[in-house]
Amino acid sequence: MSTTIDAHTHVIAVDEESYPVDPIGGKRSTWSTEHPVDIDGLLRALDTAGVERSVAVQASTVYGHDNSYVAEAVRRHPDRFIGVYSIDAMASDAVQKIQHWQGFGLSGFRLFTTGTTMPGQADWLGDPASYPAWSYAQEHGIPICLQMTLDGIPALQRTLAEFPRSRVVLDHCARPVLSDGAPYRRAQGLFDLAEHPGVYLKLTHRALQAAAEGRSTVEEFLAALVETYGSERLMWGSNYPAASGELVDLVAAARGELSSLSEEDLANVFGRTVAAFYALDEKDA
Known part of the structure; x- marks a missing residue:
């Protein structure tokens, strides 16, 4: 089996004095107080689940733009x-913040x-x-992780028209x-967004739950995505620990839900896509 990389995890510190809470919007997420996982806890969860690497995405509803x-x-x-x-893209010093956090070895905002x-x-x-x-992200090949709803697509389309070489993954x-x-x-x-070659999608538990509602089935949704985007632009993310349950169970559930995909497509979704998106081979070279 090829390398498994989780495209969407979070870490929450026990020490709130060193890492103060300052959520975007002023309200802390419920999950981060009910079942937080710190760095060591996430590492143990990855080991138990057989996940080699994970993307630690800033917990915006806990720390805001302090990515320490x-x-x-x-x-x-x-x-x-x-x-x-995470950055405030509307701030006058947004580019300086990108440069600052990239300097810590982080891989995108x-x-x-x-x-x-x-x-x-x-x-x-x-x-x-x-x-x-x-503009700075496009010029320097910095990937963007975007938390949005379908209502934001027209705005994203306008932005991609201005910056067509952007690489964006939609949470x-x-x-x-x-x-x-x-x-x-x-x-x-x-x-429609698939016409932009730099747009990628995260298949998290939220997306898979939505795909099982009403007349939809996960198998049909996956088939539509693979036909439109290709599996090389799809990546799996657990959303652990925002998603309740143990990571090992989230991995098993996802593999079951995605079992209709071919072996090649599964290898892309569970590792190759995220590795390419964040240029891991180049970093490890």
């Missing part, structure tokens, strides 16, 4: 963690425009004030509504 704990995870275990930091503590779609996505961050497949079933007219915007 993600940076600490990468510093301590650069062979196991890929770090994604996250733009947080929606979430369980911030329902809806933030209206700043696509604002020209955010373009310096996009949770942009939280689509899939209950109408194939051909997924209610999520047409998600499929």
